[in-house]
Amino acid sequence: MGINIDRFVGDVDSNFICSICNDVLEDPLQAPKCEHSFCKLCILTWLNTNHSCPLDRKKLTVVDLRPVSRILRSLLLRLTLTCNNQIHGCPAILVLEQLENHLLECSFDPKRLVSCNSGCGITICFGELANHNCVQSLRLEMKETSEILFGLVDVETENKNKMSEIESKLAESAQSLKFEMWKMSKDQRVMATKLKKVEKANEENMSKILGTNTNLVKELERVKKANEDKILMIESKYELLWAEMAKNQISMSNLLHVESSTMKQSHCQPHMLDGRSGVLNDKSRKKILLKVIILGDSGVGKTSLMNQYVLKKFSNEYKATIGTGIAPKEVMVDDNLVTLQIWDTAGQERFRSLGVAFYRAADCCVLVFDVTSASSFKSLDSWRDEFLMQISPRDPDNFPFVVLGNKVDVENRAVSTNRAQQWCQEKNNIPFFETSAKEAINVEQAFQTIARNLLAQEAQEDPYNEFPDTMRVGSQEPGDSARQASCSC
Known part of the structure; x- marks a missing residue:
């Protein structure tokens, strides 16, 4: 301001x-x-x-x-003004430049400390000096000092009384503490005697327990050895059963391979003539058997996908597939009856030795991974390479693969759609579907695409596909066809 x-x-x-x-x-x-x-x-x-x-x-x-x-x-x-202490009697008039120095030395400053020259010698502010009374001040100070002294005497007397009470209580406490210590010493001697008796009894009981435990340990060792022998027998029987089952599955695979080859050969043979109309019979052309192999790590949902597509069923209980499982499914694709022979393989490492027999004559391979498991997605390369190595197709780059990312209904996804699509594009644009065996999401569409793509590939590989669907032999009259159908030679 x-x-x-x-x-x-x-x-x-x-x-x-x-x-x-x-x-x-x-x-x-x-x-x-x-x-x-x-x-x-x-x-x-x-x-x-x-x-x-x-x-x-x-x-x-x-x-x-x-x-x-x-x-x-x-x-x-250079402006001229009065002193700040004018109201206290200062008559000084000075320029603004000298005001600060003057205030430091102004004798009319009410806050300046001065000593009373009337006899008491008390240091007070200059503004309070006019109302100062020496005798009254001394009396007030003496009165305050006397009250303080009387108060100190009362406090001292009160403290002496309290000290006497405390000393008497301490004496009583010391006497009581001595009695308690004597009593505790007596109880301690009694407890020591009882403790010795208990220790002796415990030693006798421990010796008895150790003797009993020795017999129990021997019995447990005998039972353990007997159980180990039984486990070895069960494991050997299981290995024999597993080997027999693998042998049966290989035999079944060979039979199905022969049947598949026979049906494919019948499909590739020239169309037979109808004896009455001279028209090629195309019934065999519409019955097509296609073998589809499902591969992937254990637990990704291969069996659930097959059961959902074939049986329209889903179970939350997990059972590991032993060896392989086979399920046929007939579908109509463009007026053609296609039988999809779906082979559900085991994902465990110990069943991979059966791959040669299971993969033989496969028309398509379905690679399955779990979208919540990054490791199952990384295994797709090894499954694809092993399959191609086992069947050794003429054109490995164009062999029909399909990739299914299962369990899209589950949260905590670990493999993104873009990552899976990028992998499929790098592998020669493999078709990719995100599925859920539990919610039946894209299961039907995926297998329909498999059947349609395989049917298109069969048509491209059929050497007789260029023949017309119908052909007439002999004259144009329907009545002459039967007579001219026979060979004159």
């Missing part, structure tokens, strides 16, 4: 007056653009809530402020 204008002698120029507080400038600061001057405290308070000059509203910040010019400061310091 500025210096009160009423204290100045004579007129004060408007350039020396702050437009905010309307008093004479104190520690003035100036705006650089408009050159308006303000008290330092006034302009800083104003700029806390405003960002412009108080007079012309031009943009102004604290950083822009600067000290006033030297001429203005010199003229301001």
Whole structure:
């Protein structure tokens, strides 16, 4: 805030007056653009809530402020005013430049400390000296000192009484503590005697228990050995049964391979003539057997996908497939009856030795992985490479594969759709479906696509596919066809 204008002698120029507080400038600061001057405290308070000059509203910040010019400061310091202590009797009139030094030495300053020269010698402020009474002050001090002394005497007496009470209580406590210690010592001797008796009894019981435990240990060892022998017998029987089952499955695979080859050969033979109409019989052409192999890690849902597609069933109970499982499914694709012979293989490592027999004569391979298991997706390369190595197709790059990402209904997905699609594109654009055996999502569509693609491939590989569907032999009359169908030679 500025210096009160009423204290100045004579007129004060408007350039020396702050437009905010309307008093004479104190520690003035100036705006650089408009050159308006303000008290330092006034302009800083104003700029806390405003960002412009108080007079012309031009943009102004604290950083822009600067000290006033030297001429203005010199003229301001030459102004004449009265002392701050005028109301306390100071008659001094001086220029503003000398005011600060005068206040340090002003004898009328009410806060200046002085000593009483009336006899008491108490140091008090100059403003309080007029109302100071030496005798009364001394009496008040003596009275306060006497009250303090009497209070201390009372406190001392009270403390002595309390000390006596505490000493008597301590004596009683010491006597009681001695009695308790004697009693505890007696109880300790009794407890030591009882403890010895208990230890002796425990030693006798432990010897009996150890003897019993020795017999139990021997019996447990005998039972363990007998169980190990039984486990070895069961494992040997299981190995024999597993080998026999593998042998049967291989035999079944060979038979199905022969049947598949026979049906494919019958499909590839020239169309037979109808004896009455001379038209090629195309019934055999529409009966097609296609072998589909499902591969993937254990637990990805291969059996569930096959059961959902063939039987429209799903079970939450997991059972590992032993060897392989076979399920046929007849579907109509473009007026052709296609029998999909779906082979569900085991994902465990110990069944991979049967791959040669199971993979033989496969028309398509379905690679399955679990979208919640990154390891099952990484295994697709090894399953694909092993399959191609086992069957050794003429054109490995164009062998029909299909990739199924199962369990899309489960949360906590670990393999993204883009990652799986990118892998399929790198492997010669393998068809990819995201499925759910539990919710039957895309299961039917995936196997329909398999059947349709295989049927298209069979048509491309059929050497007789270029023949027309119907052919007439002999004359154009239907009645002459039977007579001219026979060979004259």
